[in-house]
Each structure stands twice: as C-alpha cells, then as structure tokens.
Amino acid sequence: MSDPVLPSLETLNTPTLLLDETKLDRNVARLRERLAKLGPQLRPHMKTAKCLDVARRVMDGPAGPITVSTLKEAAMFADAGVRDILYAAGIAPQKLDLVTAIRRKGVDLSIVVDSVEAAASVARHARVTNDRLPVLIEIDSDGHRAGIRRAQAELLVEVGRTLQDGADLRGVMTHAGESYHCHGPAELAAMAEQERAEAVGCATVLREAGLPAPVVSVGSTPTAHSSESLSGITELRAGVFMFFDLFMTGVGVCTLDDIALSVLATVTGRNAERGWLIVDAGWMAMSADRGTRAQSVDQFHGVVCDINGVPYPDLVMLKANQEHGIIAARPGSEAVVPDLPIGARLRIMPNHACATAAQHDHYNVLQTGSQQIGAVWRRFNGW
Amino acid sequence: MSDPVLPSLETLNTPTLLLDETKLDRNVARLRERLAKLGPQLRPHMKTAKCLDVARRVMDGPAGPITVSTLKEAAMFADAGVRDILYAAGIAPQKLDLVTAIRRKGVDLSIVVDSVEAAASVARHARVTNDRLPVLIEIDSDGHRAGIRRAQAELLVEVGRTLQDGADLRGVMTHAGESYHCHGPAELAAMAEQERAEAVGCATVLREAGLPAPVVSVGSTPTAHSSESLSGITELRAGVFMFFDLFMTGVGVCTLDDIALSVLATVTGRNAERGWLIVDAGWMAMSADRGTRAQSVDQFHGVVCDINGVPYPDLVMLKANQEHGIIAARPGSEAVVPDLPIGARLRIMPNHACATAAQHDHYNVLQTGSQQIGAVWRRFNGW
Numbered sequence: 001m002s003d004p005v006l007p008s009l010e011t012l013n014t015p016t017l018l019l020d021e022t023k024l025d026r027n028v029a030r031l032r033e034r035l036a037k038l039g040p041q042l043r044p045h046m047k048t049a050k051c052l053d054v055a056r057r058v059m060d061g062p063a064g065p066i067t068v069s070t071l072k073e074a075a076m077f078a079d080a081g082v083r084d085i086l087y088a089a090g091i092a093p094q095k096l097d098l099v100t101a102i103r104r105k106g107v108d109l110s111i112v113v114d115s116v117e118a119a120a121s122v123a124r125h126a127r128v129t130n131d132r133l134p135v136l137i138e139i140d141s142d143g144h145r146a147g148i149r150r151a152q153a154e155l156l157v158e159v160g161r162t163l164q165d166g167a168d169l170r171g172v173m174t175h176a177g178e179s180y181h182c183h184g185p186a187e188l189a190a191m192a193e194q195e196r197a198e199a200v201g202c203a204t205v206l207r208e209a210g211l212p213a214p215v216v217s218v219g220s221t222p223t224a225h226s227s228e229s230l231s232g233i234t235e236l237r238a239g240v241f242m243f244f245d246l247f248m249t250g251v252g253v254c255t256l257d258d259i260a261l262s263v264l265a266t267v268t269g270r271n272a273e274r275g276w277l278i279v280d281a282g283w284m285a286m287s288a289d290r291g292t293r294a295q296s297v298d299q300f301h302g303v304v305c306d307i308n309g310v311p312y313p314d315l316v317m318l319k320a321n322q323e324h325g326i327i328a329a330r331p332g333s334e335a336v337v338p339d340l341p342i343g344a345r346l347r348i349m350p351n352h353a354c355a356t357a358a359q360h361d362h363y364n365v366l367q368t369g370s371q372q373i374g375a376v377w378r379r380f381n382g383w
Numbered sequence: 384m385s386d387p388v389l390p391s392l393e394t395l396n397t398p399t400l401l402l403d404e405t406k407l408d409r410n411v412a413r414l415r416e417r418l419a420k421l422g423p424q425l426r427p428h429m430k431t432a433k434c435l436d437v438a439r440r441v442m443d444g445p446a447g448p449i450t451v452s453t454l455k456e457a458a459m460f461a462d463a464g465v466r467d468i469l470y471a472a473g474i475a476p477q478k479l480d481l482v483t484a485i486r487r488k489g490v491d492l493s494i495v496v497d498s499v500e501a502a503a504s505v506a507r508h509a510r511v512t513n514d515r516l517p518v519l520i521e522i523d524s525d526g527h528r529a530g531i532r533r534a535q536a537e538l539l540v541e542v543g544r545t546l547q548d549g550a551d552l553r554g555v556m557t558h559a560g561e562s563y564h565c566h567g568p569a570e571l572a573a574m575a576e577q578e579r580a581e582a583v584g585c586a587t588v589l590r591e592a593g594l595p596a597p598v599v600s601v602g603s604t605p606t607a608h609s610s611e612s613l614s615g616i617t618e619l620r621a622g623v624f625m626f627f628d629l630f631m632t633g634v635g636v637c638t639l640d641d642i643a644l645s646v647l648a649t650v651t652g653r654n655a656e657r658g659w660l661i662v663d664a665g666w667m668a669m670s671a672d673r674g675t676r677a678q679s680v681d682q683f684h685g686v687v688c689d690i691n692g693v694p695y696p697d698l699v700m701l702k703a704n705q706e707h708g709i710i711a712a713r714p715g716s717e718a719v720v721p722d723l724p725i726g727a728r729l730r731i732m733p734n735h736a737c738a739t740a741a742q743h744d745h746y747n748v749l750q751t752g753s754q755q756i757g758a759v760w761r762r763f764n765g766w
Contacts, residue, residue, distance in 0.1 A: 383668075
C-alpha cells in the first residue's frame with residue numbers, strides 16, 4: 001500500500017532523485033546469484049548509495065559486512081548497527097584517532113595501507129592505543145592508482161612485517177579501476193582474471209614469508225560481472241552495481257533498462273527554433289560528471305526518459321548549467337524532440353550514479369511502472 | 384582573536400573546504416568599486432555561496448537585494464531576513480504555490496518567464512491568489528540558453544500584456560552566459576555591451592508599447608568585470624565573482640591570487656615511479672567539473688598549492704576518483720613533484736567555485752597567510 005501522504009511523480013518538487021526499487025532489487029539479486037556460484041562473500045561498497053535503507057537491501061545481514069569510502073560513512077553505518085566495515089581508501093595518519101573511536105564502539109573497522117611509511121604510522125598508533133587494528137595491504141593490480149605490485153615482493157613483505165609490529169595484518173585488497181576503460185566481454189574477463197591473479201599472488205607472497213593473509217579482497221562493478229573464476233578470493237567489493245548508470249551501460253555490464261537511478265525534472269521553457277526543451281535540472285542535480293564523453297556512445301549530460309522512465313530515442317540532455325538543462329536530439333541523429341508543454345515532467349538517467357546521488361539528500365523510492373512514491377530514504381554526504 | 388576551539392590547517396579533518404576571507408572581501412570591494420562608477424545596484428547571485436554569512440558581506444544591507452537559483456535559496460534567505468529576492472530561473476508552474484508562500488512572509492520575491500505559456504500560468508496564479516506577482520521577462524542576449532530576442536518584439540509585448548492581466552510586469556533580465564567562452568578583454572567588452580544593449584533595447588520595446596519596465600537587469604561575472612558602460616541598466620547580478628575560480632582565471636577576469644576557495648587535502652600515498660602523490664580529495668570534494676578542459680590552459684582537476692595557498696608551479700590534480708586525487712606535474716611541463724611525506728597537507732584550487740562549494744556543507748574561513756580557522760560558516764544545498 002502506498003502512503004497517501006507521499007507525493008506522486010506529478011506532485012514532487014523538482015529536481016529530485018528517483019530510485020526504482022524493482023531495479024535495485026533485481027541488480028542486487030543478479031550479483032548475488034553470480035557470487036553464489038563463484039564463492040566469495042559480498043562486501044558491498046556503500047560509497048554510491050550512502051543510505052541505510054539501501055544497505056539493508058544489499059548486506060548479508062544487519063551487521064554487514066560493507067565497504068566504505070569515507071570515515072563519515074563508517075561512523076554513520078556503525079551508529080546504525082553495522083559491525084564489519086572496511087574503509088577502502090589509503091589512511092591518512094590524522095584519521096587514525098577517528099578509526100579508533102569507531103572501533104571502540106565494537107565495530108570491526110579495518111583499514112588499508114600501501115607503504116612502509118603508512119604501515120609504520122598505523123603500527124605505532126596500534127601500539128599506543130593497545131588495539132590490534134586490522135589492516136589490508138592495497139595491491140596495484142592494473143596500474144590504476146595506488147597499491148604495491150606483485151613484482152615488489154620484498155616491499156610487500158616489509159609492509160606486512162611493519163604492520164605486524166602492533167597492528168593485525170589481515171590480508172590484501174585491490175580495485176581494478178582500469179576495468180572502467182575496457183571494451184567488450186573478453187577484455188573485461190581478462191581484467192577480472194588479472195585482478196584476481198594479482199591479489200591471490202600477493203597473498204601467496206605474504207603467506208610464503210610466514211605472514212597471515214586470511215582476506216583476499218577484490219572488486220569493481222565491471223570485473224564483478226565479468227570474472228569467470230574467483231578462486232582464492234574471499235570477498236568481493238562493488239558499489240555502482242546496485243543502481244547502474246550510463247557509464248556502466250557503455251562498459252557493457254548492464255542495459256539502460258537496469259538503471260535504477262534517475263532525476264525527475266520539469267519543463268520550464270521551449271526553444272522551437274533550436275529544437276530545445278529547457279528543464280529545471282542542470283549540473284547541480286545531475287552532477288558535472290560527463291564520464292560517457294570518452295566512451296563510444298557519448299550520452300552528454302544524460303539520457304532523457306518519459307515520466308515512466310522509458311527512454312525517448314536519441315533524446316539527451318545536451319548542455320547543463322547550474323539549474324538549467326537543455327534537452328535536445330543527439331547531434332547527428334534525426335530524433336524528434338517531443339512537443340511537451342511547460343510543466344511536463346521528464347526523467348534523466350545519469351552518467352555516473354555515485355556522482356548524481358551525491359547531489360541529493362534523499363531518494364524518492366518507487367516501483368517500475370508506478371508514479372506513486374512508496375518511501376523516502378535519507379542519504380548523507382560529507383566527511 | 385581566533386577562537387581557540389577552532390582547528391588549524393594542520394588539525395582539520397580532510398578533505399574540507401577553505402574560504403579565504405581576505406580575498407572574499409577584496410573581490411567584493413573590486414566589483415562594488417566598478418559599480419559605484421557605472422551606476423547599477425548590485426543584486427549578488429547567491430547560487431555560488433549559498434551561505435548567509437557570505438551574503439551579509441556582499442549585500443547592500445540585511446534585507447538584500449539578492450538573486451537566487453532555487454526556491455530553497457529563496458526560502459533560506461527569506462527566513463534570515465532578506466526581503467528582496469529575484470529567483471532567476473524560468474518558473475515551473477508547480478513552483479508557484481511555493482513562491483506565494485514565501486511572498487506571504489513579506490518578501491518581495493520576483494520571478495522570470497520567457498513565453499506566453501508561462502506568462503499565462505503566472506498571471507492566472509496571480510489572479511487566483513490575489514497577489515500581483517512581480518515578473519521579469521527573460522531576454523536572450525547571446526543565444527546562450529533561454530529568453531526572448533529583441534527581434535521578437537511582438538512576442539515580447541504579448542508576454543508583457545499577458546503578465547499584466549493579474550501579475551506585475553517589472554521589466555527585463557538577461558544573462559550573457561556565452562561570455563564564459565570569450566577570449567580576451569576586447570571580446571569580453573563587446574559581449575558586455577551586447578548584453579547591455581539587448582536588455583535596454585527590450586525594455587524600450589516594452590515601454591514603447593505602453594508597458595512598464597522599471598527594472599533592467601543584467602549579469603555574469605565575466606561581463607560584470609568587462610562592461611565599459613551600463614547605461615540604462617538598473618541592476619547587475621553576478622555570483623562567482625565573490626570567490627573566483629580557475630575557469631574565471633582562464634577567462635581573464637581574475638588571477639590565481641584572487642581565488643578565495645580551495646579544498647584542503649592530506650597526502651595518503653606516493654608513487655615515485657610515476658611521479659604521483661595521492662591525496663584524500665577526489666571528485667567528491669572537488670566536484671566533477673572540468674570546465675578548464677576546453678580553455679587554453681587545462682588545469683585538470685585543480686591547481687595544487689602548499690598549505691598556505693601558494694601554487695606550486697605546474698602541479699595539478701591530474702586525475703580524480705571519488706575519494707582519491709592524483710597529484711602530478713602538468714603533462715609536458717618539467718615541474719618537480721614535491722617530496723612530501725604521508726600526512727602532509729595541500730590546498731587545491733577548483734575549476735568551478737559553484738560546483739566545488741556544492742560538494743560541502745560548510746566553509747572553514749581564514750585570512751590570507753593564516754593557518755588558523757577563524758570561523759565556520761554553514762552553507763546549504765538542495766531544492
């Protein structure tokens with residue numbers, strides 16, 4: 001039963017964020033089915049959703065496990081009862097006191113390092129606080145960003161030994177971020193195997209040096225949906241798979257019909273000469289992320305759908321100012337811009353779910369095909 | 384006197400937003416001095432700052448006037464005592480009830496239309512609510528986005544007459560958004576004159592048809608700093624001039640030294656092989672806005688400064704993931720990446736002040752050259 005106090009798509013204040021719960025549930029089930037066959041536990045990355053209601057639909061249980069991108073997320077989810085949290089960005093020494101404060105609430109909060117320098121500061125902090133902080137060593141499996149390469153075996157062991165002097169070396173983690181730039185299933189499967197092999201290889205280096213590595217953690221949405229084996233992997237992290245977006249459609253791991261997130265907008269003007277509609281959603285509502293710009297199909301600032309979420313052929317948000325979006329036919333296409341009156345409503349699918357969601361403080365939740373909001377889920381931002 | 388409870392740049396949690404009050408005050412004084420010579424009143428656009436403390440430093444007085452980009456801004460500033468507010472984006476009919484609610488608090492809130500269709504719905508609403516809503520007709524002075532062109536004189540008069548049947552036609556407004564793409568002072572001055580002439584010309588069209596046009600409103604930061612005359616203009620709107628940013632530096636209306644906004648970040652990793660530093664500010668802290676990409680000097684995700692805000696030569700945030708920034712020498716330069724330890728702090732100047740500020744909920748305010756935060760000013764987002 002829908003709550004009669006909640007608005008419909010016709011009465012919501014715009015611009016605002018919509019979350020299709022039917023698609024969310026389907027996207028979560030799809031990854032869970034894969035992992036049930038492949039073995040690893042799912043440690044969903046909450047950096048996209050930043051929302052307890054979403055977390056409850058994705059986690060194994062109320063206590064987690066989850067992955068987070070900020071200590072703000074760690075603190076918020078800890079306060080809501082989550083008890084197993086990996087903070088998956090390299091730790092700044094100034095943040096260790098906050099890590100300790102969250103751990104003292106009974107949370108198994110683990111952190112990440114990729115250097116002797118960081119490991120030494122973490123181990124020192126662990127000794128001073130008398131808390132064997134659990135730590136994963138970040139592995140560079142694809143040259144994407146941070147981490148230690150498998151070829152740097154001596155460094156890897158040195159970091160592990162440095163950690164063991166006070167902290168608790170728990171294993172390794174890697175994120176094959178370069179998978180975002182793969183083309184086609186074969187490249188994606190190869191990248192997923194590379195991510196797996198590098199992580200397992202580094203865990204083996206540690207174990208052969210007599211160090212513990214019970215956890216071998218990998219993850220990115222493209223590789224999560226492309227790996228043929230996850231042998232040796234104990235857990236998988238992914239975030240955007242819950243919502244999907246135009247970038248992931250371009251990567252080839254979902255279709256437009258899987259995208260659970262959209263921005264509801266209202267037509268505020270028309271320019272017949274130029275074939276434009278103006279809407280009240282600009283980059284403030286969509287984010288300035290134009291990730292599809294470099295893909296084979298540029299989706300500009302978003303794919304335009306009718307109020308029910310069905311895409312108009314080749315209709316895109318061509319330009320975005322702060323609070324204005326310009327809706328037009330995709331350049332080079334012969335699409336016809338619908339003749340909509342001022343006040344008509346459209347839904348815009350985003351380039352990047354993480355970025356678009358971050359522009360909003362709540363999700364208006366509805367089922368596929370419904371125009372009635374069934375729930376409002378709060379989300380948070382910040383650090 | 385600094386508040387001993389407030390942190391310093393060494394103790395702040397990062398990433399976080401810094402606002403240099405010395406530069407803010409200087410930027411505001413600079414535009415005020417220009418306008419004192421040129422004549423029009425300043426109606427500062429609060430879409431960049433979204434902060435009452437900033438507004439108080441920019442407004443003529445506690446009651447305004449100001450410009451806003453959302454009705455959320457209008458409501459927030461109205462609650463704080465501002466009494467003269469222009470909502471400068473085309474009105475969606477569904478928002479008229481909220482406009483009325485704010486006006487009933489005693490606020491002179493005016494709105495904008497650019498079509499007979501919108502004018503008719505506003506006039507109807509004005510009659511039904513028995514409130515002569517003040518309205519400006521938006522003028523298209525440069526083909527940027529919305530508005531009626533001076534050549535469409537009949538349409539302009541028809542919109543004016545439609546409004547007068549219940550609402551209160553107050554005049555015209557335009558925003559020369561294409562000025563963002565001008566090169567050099569001569570082009571900027573020409574665009575400023577075009578903006579002025581089109582607005583004044585349209586006001587003349589209305590007046591010659593016997594319609595009122597007491598207000599002739601123009602504004603964009605590039606034209607505000609480039610106009611040689613504002614004859615016939617009654618008010619000027621601009622927003623980013625308060626903070627400035629790398630995009631405005633590229634346009635040529637400020638220097639790096641004028642940029643009042645930066646993001647404080649902490650070094651979390653180093654990659655000596657690639658010449659990278661990794662910091663804990665990614666696109667979530669900087670925004671995904673890469674406006675300088677299309678300018679003559681691409682500043683990537685931001686210009687990197689030391690903790691005091693002094694730029695390192697040719698050091699930029701080369702890549703940005705959600706919570707990771709990669710600091711490196713500008714490609715093609717021979718800049719040396721400073722050998723900083725993990726835990727060191729840097730300040731990153733943004734491409735676009737409006738977008739970067741929107742990623743944060745407060746400003747840490749300090750004076751040029753000081754490392755001590757003197758105040759925390761709240762800002763708001765949303766609709």
